[in-house]
Amino acid sequence: MRERPDLLITGTHLISMDPAVGDVAGADVLVRDGRIAEIGPHAGARDAADAEVIDGTGTITLPGFVDTHWHLWNSLLRGTVGDRPGTGYFTVKRALAPHFELGDFYWAARFGLAEAISGGITTVHNFDHNVRGPQDADANIQAHLDSGLRGRFSYGPPDSAPPEATNDLDDLRKLRARWPDEQLDGRLDFGVALRGPYRTPPEVYEREWAEARALGLPITMHCDRCLREEGCRACGLVRLEELGLLGEDVQVVHAVHADARDVEALARTGTRVSLSPMTELRTMGFPLLTELLEAGVPVSLSLDTLAMPTSADILGHLRMIVSVEAARTGSGTVTPRRLLQLATIDGARDLGLHDTIGSVTPGKRADLVILRASDINLVPSGDPVEALVYTGQVDNIDTVIADGRVLKRQGGLVLDEGEPDPVAMAAVRRDALLGRAAAAGDWPPSSTTPSTTAGERSLQ
Incomplete structure (x- = not known):
């Protein structure tokens, strides 16, 4: 995996999911070594000169x-x-x-x-x-x-x-x-x-x-x-x-x-x-x-x-x-x-991970989602939490950070140079899978086969 840079998210509306932190308007979130180091207005301003800055103006940040x-x-x-x-x-x-x-x-x-x-x-x-x-x-x-x-x-x-x-x-x-x-x-x-x-x-x-x-x-x-x-x-x-x-x-x-x-x-x-x-x-x-x-x-x-x-x-x-x-x-x-x-x-x-992730809390690992609050479907907004649930979309997600690594940036997946695209690879593998099943006589299933029987519905 790529290295974890130190990150400083500035001026975001934070929905922390931690009662002790609460929701913080105009928050800065400092991430060091994949861990949330500090939260608050101007967090880390004195010692974050070496951090990669993510401008959080007009965004909402919440736990992954x-x-x-x-x-x-x-x-x-x-x-x-x-x-x-x-x-x-x-x-x-x-x-x-x-x-x-x-x-x-x-x-x-x-x-x-x-x-x-x-x-x-x-x-x-x-x-x-x-x-x-x-x-x-x-x-x-x-x-x-x-x-x-x-x-x-x-x-x-x-x-x-x-x-x-x-x-x-x-x-x-x-x-x-x-x-x-x-x-x-x-x-x-x-x-x-x-x-x-x-x-x-x-x-x-x-x-x-x-x-x-x-x-x-x-x-x-x-x-x-x-x-x-x-x-x-x-x-x-x-x-x-x-x-x-x-x-x-x-x-x-x-x-x-x-x-x-x-x-x-x-x-x-x-x-x-x-x-x-x-x-x-x-x-x-x-x-x-x-x-x-x-x-x-x-x-x-x-x-x-x-x-x-x-x-x-x-x-x-x-x-x-x-x-x-x-x-x-x-x-x-x-x-x-x-x-x-x-x-x-x-x-x-x-999953037994509540001491590690699940909220934006100092000391926890930095698993974060940053959404554009200025997108048309999220404005005008009263309560940001209600806005996300009632009108939010996956397209509003700008940045995704997992364990301090940026995996989605400006709406697109981050792939290392030369790394195969999982989406393209999935299409290739699916076609080959169907071809092998067809050669074995197992694909396609008979058109008379019921789509789902009553006895199968709960058998995931």
Whole structure:
């Protein structure tokens, strides 16, 4: 990675997401060695002569967004998934997953992470549920480090693995030896993606849970019981609590069909929930954001996948969420500022990074997003927080800084000289992937194949 310059952002409107710092109009933010050194009017003016100056006049600065559940490996499937018969998400994923090569895993992740940078996302939890071998995991990890972003890699099984097969627990034990701290640059940690008791038998999930906890690895799983059982009206999370599978080291994804008892179980155990409202509304139902927040369940937000298709336009997603919750519940719990909190400091808390990122706080790492507040869709403005959520767009993002490195500048991605463009590489790799699948007779799927069956909707 390129060196981290010292940076001085001048005259910006700071939305810090730190109650002790608050919102600061006309703020200067000094960054040294990738860390936020000082905040305030004329911050660092006496000792920042050597810093690169970013003129923040007419801008809004806030913490980088945190995505807590993203299947980066299938980013290449955008455009192949659709509403036509035979192009449903699961149909396409299952047809193409076995044909992924090492370069496909790398460039799919780099492409997804490039879109993350464009959208102001500086931390991504890569929930990889198509690890077909140790080299595939390594390709994802290398892509993440090469991108410059922060995050977590959660090691999962191959796509459509048989229920009786465990994750590659042997390789999971070797992962830290293969990737020592000095290579991870303080920007990446590891977790494990498990299928859980509704998709694997006790001899599998009990062993996987025990191994993950013995290794001290956080666990993530999809809450996907419903729509696979006749008359299902709950997620079965109470049963998971009884089995000792919930806890502060567990992240449950979606939980769209949780009933009141499920929500209580999550709250009692401190289990975290990552919601992906855009894909949940499309294929599962209404995310229970208000109910979870009011019960005290730790909640964060995520994109899920680029293959649905969706995009890394976080502000657009927040705007959709606040409107849906207002119509669905009439509650005032979900406000623009609460949503920004979910997308920043609460996401950092989900990943155990709240002491490192998630707010613009002196001493934390410099993961920052700078938006042009003078763009037509943001003026005239009253409350800048409401303006961002109600009318903000990804196009307003001028600069993205991750761990003190500028990765987006003046609206464009920053690539080193000679570095391949992840967007162009993704198109090349996708075409080659489809060609291999076609040669094997697996592509295109039959036009009579249902786009999404009722039993598949919750099986991400």
